[in-house]
Amino acid sequence: MKKTLKITIFTLVMFILLSVTSVKAATFKFELDGGTKKIVESDATTVGELKEEIENTIDIKKEYQVWNIGTFPINDGMVFDDGEYDFYLENENTDTITVHKRVELNDTIEVKSYYPNLIKNNEDSTNEFMGVFEYIFNNEYYGYYLDYSEGEACSEDYTKCKLAISSTDEAYKTVNIKYVYDKTIAKDIDNLTKKLGYKAMFKLNDFELINYWLNGNSPINYSNEYKKQINYKNFYLDVRAGSDDPLVTESLGVGYYTYNGTLYKVINQIGTEGYNTLYVDNNISNDKLLDTIQKRIDNYIGKGKITVYLSEGDVDSYINNRKAYLNQYYNEEDDFYKSEIKSLEELKNTSADGKIYEAKVGNKEYRFVIGKNTEKMYTPKLITSDFKTNIEVSTDNTNTIPLDTMIQIKELTSGEEYNKILKILNISNSEMFDISLFSNSVNKYISKLENGSFEVRIPINEKFKDKNLVVYYVDDIGKVTEYPVEISNGEALFRTEHFSIYTLAEFTEKESTEEGLTKEEQINNQVNNPKTGDNIVTYIVIGVVAILGIIVCAVMYLKKKKDNK
Numbered sequence: 092m093k094k095t096l097k098i099t100i101f102t103l104v105m106f107i108l109l110s111v112t113s114v115k116a117a118t119f120k121f122e123l124d125g126g127t128k129k130i131v132e133s134d135a136t137t138v139g140e141l142k143e144e145i146e147n148t149i150d151i152k153k154e155y156q157v158w159n160i161g162t163f164p165i166n167d168g169m170v171f172d173d174g175e176y177d178f179y180l181e182n183e184n185t186d187t188i189t190v191h192k193r194v195e196l197n198d199t200i201e202v203k204s205y206y207p208n209l210i211k212n213n214e215d216s217t218n219e220f221m222g223v224f225e226y227i228f229n230n231e232y233y234g235y236y237l238d239y240s241e242g243e244a245c246s247e248d249y250t251k252c253k254l255a256i257s258s259t260d261e262a263y264k265t266v267n268i269k270y271v272y273d274k275t276i277a278k279d280i281d282n283l284t285k286k287l288g289y290k291a292m293f294k295l296n297d298f299e300l301i302n303y304w305l306n307g308n309s310p311i312n313y314s315n316e317y318k319k320q321i322n323y324k325n326f327y328l329d330v331r332a333g334s335d336d337p338l339v340t341e342s343l344g345v346g347y348y349t350y351n352g353t354l355y356k357v358i359n360q361i362g363t364e365g366y367n368t369l370y371v372d373n374n375i376s377n378d379k380l381l382d383t384i385q386k387r388i389d390n391y392i393g394k395g396k397i398t399v400y401l402s403e404g405d406v407d408s409y410i411n412n413r414k415a416y417l418n419q420y421y422n423e424e425d426d427f428y429k430s431e432i433k434s435l436e437e438l439k440n441t442s443a444d445g446k447i448y449e450a451k452v453g454n455k456e457y458r459f460v461i462g463k464n465t466e467k468m469y470t471p472k473l474i475t476s477d478f479k480t481n482i483e484v485s486t487d488n489t490n491t492i493p494l495d496t497m498i499q500i501k502e503l504t505s506g507e508e509y510n511k512i513l514k515i516l517n518i519s520n521s522e523m524f525d526i527s528l529f530s531n532s533v534n535k536y537i538s539k540l541e542n543g544s545f546e547v548r549i550p551i552n553e554k555f556k557d558k559n560l561v562v563y564y565v566d567d568i569g570k571v572t573e574y575p576v577e578i579s580n581g582e583a584l585f586r587t588e589h590f591s592i593y594t595l596a597e598f599t600e601k602e603s604t605e606e607g608l609t610k611e612e613q614i615n616n617q618v619n620n621p622k623t624g625d626n627i628v629t630y631i632v633i634g635v636v637a638i639l640g641i642i643v644c645a646v647m648y649l650k651k652k653k654d655n656k
Contacts, residue, residue, distance in 0.1 A: 193234030193256065199267040202227050204354040205277040206270040209248060215359075220249050222345050222357035228257075238262055272353050280348055280355040280478075286320050287358070293317040294365040295340050297469040300459070301369075301388060302494045303340070304452045305396060308532035310342050310363045312495035315471060317363075323476040323483070325497040326350075327531055330362050338409065338447065338458040340367055350478060366438045367459035370467045377444045380461045384448070391470060392490050402449040402458055406442045410435045475528070481550050482524065483582075488543030493530040496537050501525040503592065512565045512594060520554065521596035528590060539589040548582040549595055555583070559598040564591060 204223050210216040228235050237244035238255035240262065245252040254263040293314045295303055303313045309329050311317050330344035343362035348355050371383045385399050413435060421428040439445075442460040450457045473492060476483040477500040484498050503509040503523040512523065526547065528537040551560070562574040562585045574585040576595075583595055 193258070194232075196232065196235070196254070196264075196266055198264075199269060200232065201269045201271045202231060203272065203352055204270055205272045205356065206249075207357070211247060218359045219357050220245075222347075222359055223354065224252070225345070226347055226354050226357070234258065235263060272355065276350055276353075277355050280350065283321055283324060283478075284348060284356050284358060286322070287361075290320075291358075291360045292343075292362055292364040295363060297368070297370050297467060297471075298387075298391060299469070299471050299494060300340065300367055300457075301391060301397065301450075302471060302489060304450060304455070304457050305392060306493035306495070306530070306532040308493075308495060310340055311361065312497075312531070313471075313493075314363055315474075318474070323474045324478045325475055325499070326478070327495070327497060328361065329531075333362065337449075337456065338366055338460075340365060366434065366441075367457060368438075368441055368462050369459050370462050370464050370469075371443075372465045372468070373463050375463060380443060381448065384461055387468075388450075396452070398451045399448055400451070402447045404447055406439055406445045406447060406460060409447065410439060480524070482526065483548040484526070484528065484545050485548075486540065486543060486545045488540050491541045492528075492537055493532045495532050496528050496530040499527045499529055508592065512563075512592065515565050515569050515571065516563055516594060516596065518594075518596045518599070521594050522549075522552070522555075523592060523594045524549070525592045526590045537590075544586045544588045545590070546584060546586055547593070548584050551578070551581050551583055555595070555597065561596055561598040563594045563596060565594075 202223075204227060207219040207223060208216060209220075224237055234257050235254045236257055238253040240255070241253075244254075250268050251265060252268060253265045255261060256263050293311060293316045295310060295314050296316065299313050299315065303310050309327075309331050311328050311330050326348045328344075328346045328348075330342050330346060332344050333339075333341040341362070341364050343360060346356075346358035346361040348358075369384055369387075371380060371387070375383050381399060381401065388397050388399065414432070417428055417431055421431075423429075438460065441462040443463045444461065447458055447460060450459060470487075471489050471494055472485060472487050473489050473494060473496060474483065474485045475496065475498040477498050480500050480502065482498065482500050486492070501524070503525060509523060513519075513521070529535070530537055560576040560578070560583050562576055562583070564572040564574065564587075566572070574587065574593075576598075577584040587593075
């Protein structure tokens, strides 16, 4: 009995030890071009170990370029060389790695990009072309880069370039480059981005920070200061490289302006900067600052989503540490040094009590100071405008919608859905738009608000000028909803709570036979209730069929009776 007990205890102890010390292998999922998927189970704890295992599974060095590990892009095309990477390799984690197959190139390649303004020996012009090539080899022709091993990689006009293979650094060949783009669109986007001037850095003000902390992704798309400069047009910028200082919202990168899959503008440096500051009314006492900010946040996004509390340290200590760093690495005469010192002075003057606070959002924490300035208290409004059609959508209710949400428009001029809607509405003079909103931060379409509504502005074309207008929505079963239209500054305005296909049309007078009914009611009556004349015809047909049936039955009965005699 004792021996059996000892064996049992020993077995349990070994089982526990093995359970504690056993390591779960990481699963790395490869999704290759063409949809091929491979899975590698790995016990690797270093990049070097993982590299060897992966190369034995997929011959990446010859055929594939590693493009993305988790959510962090690896742009240099190297394949898990030993060294530091901006991701954590842990055995219990599951990382998704996307790799793109390198394809052989023709002697002439067509690139979906504009041709930048060429100014020889001009640094800005050269950098713009370099931005174009970085975009091309990161989005269109994977696995290559410009080959400078024997001097200049490209001709003076950038129409002929020498390439190398990213994964092996081997020289490839010289290719002719043909830029394929719409020159009119390129000119319009160039004029639009000129509105930015020389300003490259923008701020997130007050509750734009709250919306950004809640939803994340690229902060510049949350900045009204930036979006206003480009007339709120729907160009999403993925600019996320920045400081790890939790008191600062800083991002910097290359701005790529694309339209329908074609690159039309490169801005080499653009982003956000500024110390995180939330504001309260001027008359709030210092002992009420934290409670007041928490109440403002709860009123904006609801309770329980963001919790604020007092952080360690204070503004003076932060400023002293920052100055010590600047004095160590920068000269006092440097423009950057002067700019940083000025920002620190503004931070000190803005903070109402000299304290630093923290906002907890899920498992993330952000630091901020509280300022007293009623005029700077700002609840953001969403405004987004389509570059091509200039249709604009806006709403004051941004508590449940990310500020990086942008409009998407598809104008319908033909097709099954288009013809179906026109037939139901029985109109000819109209414009039809499929309107939707998409947020990159949450990676989904925003179809409606939990409360409130959207205002939609549609520019009025010449054919609709001085006309009475109306907007129609036709649902899946053919029911029509009519939206009243207000004309303002050459635009047709209407409000809606959701997005789908909307038809702008000339308002027609009511028919005399249906006096007092709107066009919407008339159409729905036609869909749901056939006209009286149609009913009479139906009844006549049914009656005739019934009489014929009775006659046939009577004849058959008489015939059968006669045969039985």
